[in-house]
Amino acid sequence: MCGILAISSPQNCQFDLNPAIQAIHHRGPDDDGVFHSSEGDAHLGQVRLSIIDLSAAGHQPMKDASGRYVMTYNGEVYNFLELKTYLESTYGSIAWKSSSDTEVILEGFAREGYSFLSKLNGIFALAIYDQEAKELHVLRDPIGIKPLYFSAQGEAVFFSSEVKGLLAFKHVKRTVRKQSLVEQLAFMYVPEPYTMYEEFMKVQPGIYHRYAEGKLVDSKPLFTHLQSPMNQSSEEVLTEQLHATLEKAVRRQLIADVPISLFLSGGLDSSSIAFEAVKAKANIQSAYTISFSKEDNSLDGQSSDLHYASLMAKKLGLSLHIIQAESEFLSLLPTLLDFMEDGISDPAAINTFLICQSARKDGVKVMLSGQGADEYLAGYRRYQAEKMILDMSTLTKKTLTTLGSLLPSTISGKFSTTYRRFKKIAKAAGQASQERIASYFMWGGGEQIKSLFVDHEVNKPGQDLVNFLNQHAHLDTFSSMLLADQQFDLLALNLSYTDKMSMAVGLEVRVPFLDFEMVQLMNSVPRELMLKNGQQKYILKKAMEPYLPKEVIYREKAGFALPIRSWFSKRSEIMDHYFDPHRLETQGVFRPQQVQHLLNEQFSGKEDHSYLLFSMLCQQIWLDKQGI
Incomplete structure (x- = not known):
């Protein structure tokens, strides 16, 4: 590398x-x-x-x-x-x-x-x-x-x-x-x-x-052959074929003359890679994961990785290195933004950097990651949400949209995450198909984001994604969503930050799910075997049932992220500095009053703008480095 x-x-x-x-x-x-x-x-x-x-x-x-x-x-x-x-x-x-x-x-x-x-x-x-x-x-x-x-x-x-x-x-x-x-x-x-x-x-x-x-x-x-569907097989045969191809891909990617380790969140994807690597008798003794407090976790609504990562590490005989996430990690941004090129502002980039940095200090030069399965096998919640909306009658969609508009934006307590997801589906139900799908990928309303800028000649965000979806309108909805996932979130975000954060410390990350044989096979999986019986990545779950604990396979989907909602629930010194109205006025890029409006809604709990504000913070630090 x-x-x-x-x-x-x-x-x-x-x-x-x-x-x-x-x-x-x-x-x-x-x-x-x-x-x-x-x-x-x-x-x-x-x-x-x-x-x-x-x-x-x-x-x-x-x-x-x-x-x-x-x-x-x-x-x-x-x-x-x-x-x-x-x-x-x-x-x-x-x-x-x-x-x-x-x-x-x-x-x-x-x-x-x-x-x-x-x-x-x-x-x-x-x-x-x-x-x-x-x-x-x-x-x-x-x-x-x-x-x-x-x-x-x-x-x-x-x-x-x-x-x-x-x-x-x-x-x-x-x-x-x-x-x-x-x-x-x-x-x-x-x-x-x-x-x-x-x-x-x-x-x-x-x-x-x-x-x-x-x-x-x-x-x-x-490489046009990667898009050519292979011969369709029965569910049973395809399940066995998927496992055999993954096994082969992992073995192929273990070749190295240096130490190898693993990302291990305890989710289906990273656990599958870990299992196959250990089964191949690779010289792997360790794995790395990240953890954050119950208080932070409750507000962000992610299932805790640590329990499942520990379970898999014990099962496989691996030493698990645990990195504890702290809000002080935000202070790393000025350093990390030298590497987070392309406007990357996903908190998962910080996770990746911290894990890679720790592994590199331990002498590791190569790590295996579970990236890629979600974007090829419909692993995200948006696939469930879209199926739910497609199955609704027109009357149900209208009723849901009306109800969503009448309810408050956020609520506190243990049901806040479920409520937030309900509000998002309610809003999506009232949108046209392409606009709705595009909204699944975005962290703020297009008009809202455009209104933040002094220059009103900028276009509303997401038009390239809408155009992409229109170009593939002849496909079924799930197929166009999968292509969008691969072209946008996988290519421009997940693979990009993984390369940058790992190479920042001189470490190589390999992705067996994106082995070319795996890609061609995943491109051939019928859509009904990706989302079946309410299960995302159904075919992969069935393929790994003989090898992984069911509580790992069927745990709730968790993102590889930091507790940004918790960290942005209150003011901090770094936010006060970069969102200072006078500073923004002098900079001349954003409208200070609009930014302050977002901050007031965020800290009062009226609206959840945490990920939008995190991106704005990253952007402000980057602009500062440009002398703007």
Whole structure:
């Protein structure tokens, strides 16, 4: 796992890559290197986190045996040993210089070109320069697990694993994108392909790009087979197939020459990964979880992870490292926001950082995560909510909407969480289909968020999501929701913050549920086997019933979050500073009176704006760092 840089430019250009190398060095503290083409039209850089083949033979940028191709690469290809065997059986003996996956990708590309890249199964972003054809080939994995940013300016195009790498080139123009500020408050992230800057974008996953002297020459979609449904099977056969494929994916992702550990929330997904890893007799002794007080937990309405994580750790013989969440964690934001690029303001990012930081201090370099199952197998509550609304008569929807509008916004006590969810469903029941689905992904009303900004020319947030849903209106509701989950929350949020928070401390996170074989299989699961008998992820629960305790499988769904509602129920020093009316007035981005209105409603208990305010706090700290 690493960080990469690449530039395609006209000939005879000179670029100093060292500032950018230093800017992303946390991603690869073990080694670094640069390459400049003889014609001055290509410039590659890499910082290395050594996971497979820790020797100097794995140094990058790496050249193939012929010397024609040079590659900088970030990621892990889990089927590289299979591909190595394939190359030797097809092309004869190859004089390998290392035992790295990097060399296998490079030698395969040298023999088969971009078509070889479609054989990869892993997490990656790469750039390969052809010294003969004077072309740069760029690809990001089809799920978007590994990030890659680019900016086309002047006659050159710049690529980097992080925005910081692009910012390190001082002559590269950067302008804060106002619409991104709006979207961040609605989603807790900026939807792809956009970033916080007008001039920077994210490379589209799974699309191969070819550049020559700073110009895009060709683009082709790869990995289209992942969307091709496999032959339908009976529920029983599919259940066995899902377990067997997950078992294989976990085994494949255990390959490493360094210590491996686990995220373990005690939920179905992380427990499934933990079980399969231990069953595979991997050298794993520990797992990590996060816990918070009963008082904080009661207000946020999440089921406690600690009991279930402890249960699974004991069952599997693992040492469980527990991190206790405290409201003082908010003081970490100024430091973490240097890494939470793209307007990420999901509290789960803090969790991920704290777990990764603790694991890295313990000598761990690789962790397995349960991410991905929710977005491919309908694991979120919104799927239940949508099914409930679709089953309602028109009269019931109208009655529910009217009732919801008459009731107070919040109540206190042990039923506050259930009440909050009821209010959300009541409001959604009165909305048109696409608008309703979009509302499930957002943390505030569109008009409400727009009204916070001084500039009324900004658009209401969520229009890209509505457009996406309209483009897929020919699909059934659940299918369009699944695609939206994968394109928005998984790609732009969950995978993004996981990469940034783990790589901030030089640690790699792997996601077996997003193994390419798993993805193709999950894309083939009938919708009625995702949500059945009132159970979300029904097919996965059935697949793991023989192996996990039922109380783990059928526990209430809990988010990987911090108790933000509890922490934002009262004023704090950091909020008073960043939401100070005079400061906001001077800044000129937000309307101070609207912000104060939100704060008054929040602290009086009239409305729950906790997640919106948390995003605003993150945004204010980020703007402060921009000198705005």
